[in-house]
Amino acid sequence: MILRFFGVVALALALAGPAAACARPRTSLTYLEGQVMCPTCHTTLDQSDSQAARQIEVFISKRIAQCATADQIRSDLVANYGQGILAAPSHKGFDLLAWWLPVAGVLGGGLVLAFGVWRWSRRRGPDEPDEPEDSGLDEETERRLDDLLARFD
Amino acid sequence: MTRRLKVAAQLVALGGVAGLLALLVWQLGHQHHGPGVGAVAPAFSLRRLDGAGKVSLAAYRGRPVVLNFWASWCEPCKSEAAVLERDWASYHSRGVVFLGVDYHDLASDARRFVSAHALSFTMLQDGSGRVTGRYGISQVPETYVLDRQGRVVAHLAGPITNPGFSLKFRSALAEAAAA
Numbered sequence: 001m002i003l004r005f006f007g008v009v010a011l012a013l014a015l016a017g018p019a020a021a022c023a024r025p026r027t028s029l030t031y032l033e034g035q036v037m038c039p040t041c042h043t044t045l046d047q048s049d050s051q052a053a054r055q056i057e058v059f060i061s062k063r064i065a066q067c068a069t070a071d072q073i074r075s076d077l078v079a080n081y082g083q084g085i086l087a088a089p090s091h092k093g094f095d096l097l098a099w100w101l102p103v104a105g106v107l108g109g110g111l112v113l114a115f116g117v118w119r120w121s122r123r124r125g126p127d128e129p130d131e132p133e134d135s136g137l138d139e140e141t142e143r144r145l146d147d148l149l150a151r152f153d
Numbered sequence: 154m155t156r157r158l159k160v161a162a163q164l165v166a167l168g169g170v171a172g173l174l175a176l177l178v179w180q181l182g183h184q185h186h187g188p189g190v191g192a193v194a195p196a197f198s199l200r201r202l203d204g205a206g207k208v209s210l211a212a213y214r215g216r217p218v219v220l221n222f223w224a225s226w227c228e229p230c231k232s233e234a235a236v237l238e239r240d241w242a243s244y245h246s247r248g249v250v251f252l253g254v255d256y257h258d259l260a261s262d263a264r265r266f267v268s269a270h271a272l273s274f275t276m277l278q279d280g281s282g283r284v285t286g287r288y289g290i291s292q293v294p295e296t297y298v299l300d301r302q303g304r305v306v307a308h309l310a311g312p313i314t315n316p317g318f319s320l321k322f323r324s325a326l327a328e329a330a331a332a
Contacts, residue, residue, distance in 0.1 A: 039282060051226035052257055055225070055259060059261075084281055085281075
């Protein structure tokens, strides 16, 4: 993996030529590798060793050497391969669903849970003090029973 | 009230399951297996690789068409390129159209490939793989031979330089040109 990385970078720099020298690169291959898909194997570039993935890595390295930003490189790739080349969906149109649906799911689940807990606590009612149970004995018998029990204390 | 809540929760869960099933059915229904022999090839319109406008398959109805799917990163495509160019040179006078469809590729690399192999037939770009997917292409190179009505005469899933494919390709070309 490391050898491949350095191989790609070395090849890209060799191809980029003197005009491509960039003193302070504005992004890196490792940063973009996880955000760009290999079009033939449907994994991100960092997970792929296919020829198509290597070709894109060389392209990214060349653009980095030309001081291109991550956004510029991503738009170049989208212009060539379409939106599907990016690992994450865009923040507009139908793709917004992919971002907001999980949030809505978590919020909805939280609300249902909160409502359930609220209803359960209301049905149970506030804690009431314990009342002495009715033994069913008259007062005189109870007094005599207490006296009798007191002898054993 | 609790019972109503329970029924509502069950309905929501059922709705979720039904939605996921619908998604699965939709996905299965939209999987492309490519046209079989005798089927009409899917219509398309693609950008030319040299940037000079678009080309649609329908424009070639009435002429036999060889559709070759390739990419500059594909090793077998390199050995196949010279054979395709030679066949194009010998068949284009008989009205056969050769269309190269560059798939999942960088246009700059693809243009370099065309120039390096001195390919002179029409090259189209399908960077997103949208059209290629409708032809059920899973690997490159792959070649379709279409007759004058746009029906598939042969589908070769591999380089036409393969020993088994070479003869099949030429007989399909002859059949398409004669039909």
